[in-house]
Amino acid sequence: MQLVVARIGRAHGVKGEVTVEVRTDEPELRLGPGAVLATDPAATGPLTIESGRVHSGRLLLRFEGVGDRNAAEALRNTLLIAEVDPEEQPEDPDEYYDHQLMDLDVVLADGTEIGRITEISHLPSQDLFIVERPDGSEVMIPFVQEIVTEIDLEEQRAVIDPPRGLLDDGEAEVASSRDAAEDES
Template structure:
């Protein structure tokens, strides 16, 4: 199974290195020397990691197929995929692959059925679960322990600690502000 692990950014230096927008929690594993990655182009091609290193908080990668800056610039904006076995799990037991979460049923901490996970959205600040609600609308729930205290792959459930407006945006509490007494009287 192919899973997106990064997007190639701009070239760095003159020796063919590129910066990467990392989309995996295991970059040292996915971009190890010799790793083979597949592009998501119309005609996919395989790129081989020649070397990788961290520089100022950014992962720089040199691909064997891009020997210089000119070749590296041609790779910009390509998404990279890694081949992952169906039964492979992340090294950290508190981490999950997107494919493990998509399709899980959602219920609240009170046991009320609340929908199904249909996607995992990755933002720079945090990940979000996209949940299709029983009414058919979709909501985004931050994937943080306070709001998602339990993920049980064995029973195929995600538990969400519902808060006003989280699973039902229309049901959010509205706090009315009243004009201060005596102001403008």
């Protein structure tokens, strides 16, 4: 299985380094020296990582055969793709690879269908599930334990307990009635 692990940004300096936008939770595993990555567009790769370092909070990589700023700049916006064994699991049982979460059905605890995960957005503060609803609209669900209460890979579903107003007005009424019932108990 192929997994997009980074996107190349602008060139850094004059010796062929590039900034990268990391799209993996395990950059030390996927983006280490010696890693060979496919690319999109394919014409630019594969690329082998020669070295990497963090500078001012950004990951910088240098690839074999890319020795100057012009060659580095030519790689801008290229996606880096790693080959991942589909059976591979993260070490922490509460962590998941994006490919494990893609296409999961999103439901409320009572089984009410919300939609299907079509994308995962990795933001600095938290990850977001982009969920396509049955009507074709999208909703963003923060991937935090308070909201995503269960991931069941065998059943291919993510159970959520959304706060009032997260989904839409109709769901807000469901949430407010649930909150009222909790207040009474």
